[in-house]
Amino acid sequence: MKFVGDYHTHTLASDGTGFVRDNLRYAEKRGLEEVAITDHSFTCFLCHMTRWKFNLQEKAIKKYLDSTKSSLKVYHGVEGNLLGFDGYLDVPDDVIKRCDVLHLGFHRYLKIHVAFKYAKYVFTNGFGPKRAKEKIKDLNTESYLKAMDTYPIDVLVHLGHRCPVNVDAVLKKAAEKGIYVEFNEKHVDVLEKNIETILDSGVKLIVGSDAHNYKKIGRLDQVAKFIEKYQIPEERIFGLGAKPTFKDKNNG
Numbered sequence: 001m002k003f004v005g006d007y008h009t010h011t012l013a014s015d016g017t018g019f020v021r022d023n024l025r026y027a028e029k030r031g032l033e034e035v036a037i038t039d040h041s042f043t044c045f046l047c048h049m050t051r052w053k054f055n056l057q058e059k060a061i062k063k064y065l066d067s068t069k070s071s072l073k074v075y076h077g078v079e080g081n082l083l084g085f086d087g088y089l090d091v092p093d094d095v096i097k098r099c100d101v102l103h104l105g106f107h108r109y110l111k112i113h114v115a116f117k118y119a120k121y122v123f124t125n126g127f128g129p130k131r132a133k134e135k136i137k138d139l140n141t142e143s144y145l146k147a148m149d150t151y152p153i154d155v156l157v158h159l160g161h162r163c164p165v166n167v168d169a170v171l172k173k174a175a176e177k178g179i180y181v182e183f184n185e186k187h188v189d190v191l192e193k194n195i196e197t198i199l200d201s202g203v204k205l206i207v208g209s210d211a212h213n214y215k216k217i218g219r220l221d222q223v224a225k226f227i228e229k230y231q232i233p234e235e236r237i238f239g240l241g242a243k244p245t246f247k248d249k250n251n252g
């Protein structure tokens, strides 16, 4: 299976191991035509995005492409956190406008004051027993739906990992809004129980290694197995049979 893109990678700006140039160089070495740099967002604990880092990344991407004359397509973005039950995204508007790609996901290690501000949401989803999570599933779902209505989200990353949602409702909205659902190399198995719903929903699917070690960029073995197992047509998978287009963040 020949992947052409990897739309979810981390660098030293958050908790990855490489500089931007390492990620880009490695993506090319792996034979990718497209790659996204999507570090953890503004409210993550310790290794989080800042405007200063975002500026540096932007410059590093330009410098790499100018100096190597590479034809690699690079998407610069942020892996945003959904916070609480009102669909709040922790990426400032001015940064969203500069993102080529905007991811939305749940993460449990947040700045302490943020974690306590959204305590029920963060601690139940992040650390609670399954029973407790089930009780807030409807609230999680509402939050996802609101976020998708409010922000120019491109990709739902590792959907269903830790933070349970009513998949039908989320997929319906994602399909309506042209939002991709990620096949994440580390967490693709969480989609297994909903695979029929996913395929029937017509939602667009996209691949991401979620590589923190830059040498794992473009390695999508689990994703490949999953695609084979469920015989998903390659043309439905962006980064495999097709290349994605992301939203214009300055319009609408």
Ligand SMILES: [Zn+2]
Binding pocket: 079, 105, 106, 107, 157, 158
């Ligand atoms: Zn993540």
Ligand SMILES: [Zn+2]
Binding pocket: 008, 010, 079, 210
């Ligand atoms: Zn990630």
